[in-house]
């Protein structure tokens with residue numbers, strides 16, 4: 256269970272508030288208008304942004320003050336956070352060891368992960384020599400080797416076309432399922448959300464609502480969502 260207990264983040268005149276739990280292994284879409292606070296929420300969970308007050312707990316353990324690398328959390332951002340000067344193999348290997356001094360078993364793990372995202376023959380390429388979809392696959396292969404129980408996806412596929420994006424959302428779902436992970440994904444695309452999510456967290460003007468089952472959310476959407484989708 257991921258618990259946000261009275262979390263407040265103040266950034267200049269923007270204030271984010273969140274107070275809810277997410278059960279283990281759920282797939283949760285984070286939805287809301289531009290500037291609502293979705294990325295801020297994920298940054299706090301990932302440990303990239305400090306809380307002003309409140310606590311974040313994972314499986315009962317208080318992680319509020321843990322740095323990102325010590326959290327049980329892996330994050331993929333919009334730009335896939337790939338290092339341009341490193342090959343696909345190296346970018347994935349970083350998920351195991353930042354020093355890249357991998358044992359033969361760990362090297363095998365990296366190769367397996369690349370093969371499982373259908374990039375077995377692309378390991379020696381740098382990101383610039385990969386398509387947008389292939390770059391996303393490298394980022395997903397890194398998620399696989401990281402083996403973290405909580406995965407944060409902040410619009411990771413927004414640069415891709417609809418069909419490729421849908422494939423990547425499927426792949427992220429598979430990877431999460433294989434790892435038994437809890438997934439949170441920020442998306443602006445309601446089709447992707449319908450495809451992906453068990454639950455929806457609606458964020459508006461810094462207020463994060465507790466997660467609602469997708470069907471409940473769509474049957475009784477908040478007014479802000481109706482305005483957002485132009486209903």
Ligand SMILES: Nc1ncnc2c1ncn2[C@@H]1O[C@H](COP(=O)(O)OP(=O)(O)OP(=O)(O)O)[C@@H](O)[C@H]1O
Pocket residue numbers: 266267268269287288289290291292293294295296
């Ligand atoms: N470093 C910062 N200092 C002050 N305010 C910030 C900072 N970063 C973001 N904000 C403000 O916080 C608010 C929430 O931003 P955030 O990026 O979380 O929104 P979002 O819902 O992810 O938006 P989008 O869908 O456009 O990506 C915005 O009003 C933004 O201007």
